[in-house]
Amino acid sequence: HKIQLVYAGAMLPKAYQPLEELFKVICDSESMKNSLELHFIGTGKLANDAQSFNIKPLAEKYGLWEKVVFEYPKRIPYLDVLNHLSKADGVFILGSTQPHYTPSKTYQAVLSHKPIWAILHSASTATDILRKTHAGVVLSFNGEEGLHEIAEKAEDSFTEFKTFMGQYSAEIVDMGLFKRYSAKSVTEKLVKLLEKID
Numbered sequence: 001h002k003i004q005l006v007y008a009g010a011m012l013p014k015a016y017q018p019l020e021e022l023f024k025v026i027c028d029s030e031s032m033k034n035s036l037e038l039h040f041i042g043t044g045k046l047a048n049d050a051q052s053f054n055i056k057p058l059a060e061k062y063g064l065w066e067k068v069v070f071e072y073p074k075r076i077p078y079l080d081v082l083n084h085l086s087k088a089d090g091v092f093i094l095g096s097t098q099p100h101y102t103p104s105k106t107y108q109a110v111l112s113h114k115p116i117w118a119i120l121h122s123a124s125t126a127t128d129i130l131r132k133t134h135a136g137v138v139l140s141f142n143g144e145e146g147l148h149e150i151a152e153k154a155e156d157s158f159t160e161f162k163t164f165m166g167q168y169s170a171e172i173v174d175m176g177l178f179k180r181y182s183a184k185s186v187t188e189k190l191v192k193l194l195e196k197i198d
Helices: 013-028 030-035 056-061 078-087 105-111 125-132 148-167 175-197
Strands: 003-008 036-041 069-072 090-094 116-121 136-141
Touching: 003 078, 003 105, 013 030, 013 056, 013 090, 013 148, 030 036, 030 148, 036 078, 056 069, 078 105, 090 105, 090 136, 105 116, 105 125, 105 175, 116 125, 116 148, 125 136, 125 175, 136 148
Parallel strands: 003 036, 003 090, 036 069, 090 116, 116 136
Antiparallel strands: none
16 A cells, blocks of 8 residues: 655745655665655646646656546635545645745644654755654755755655654644644734835
């Protein structure tokens, strides 16, 4: 049985470089090819176009399309996303080469009560959140200059994630800390908006 991970939601322009680094690693790794499936849902260029593939061309470039990588471009309602996440073995989160970006997907991923494998900028607050709340395994890299870190660490990180999956239960996630983080992040956003008004 392959480990099926779901990535749900739009792709950021600055997330394609990290994704390509990961695809290169998978392409060269028989063990990853044989044990992983990545399902991208709602990642299309156009919200309602089932043919507006964004991930497929990159997956085809590395020979991973419909072997390891699957894409369903059309956006789907939030409850459907949660339903897909509940059926998957885990959640895949991909960050950007920009340090300030924190994927909002982090919150829905933690709430799905599934183990998370994330590739994130080391300065992203999501990196901290996932590690401190024990919600998942994070492969962190230091922006565009640090993309090589994905190539160097991806296989070990995925192995670590497989071990983590075996030990995971929703009870190990520190939801109290998670709620404090999410409240803090919402407050920070509000403060930034209010400062702009001044």
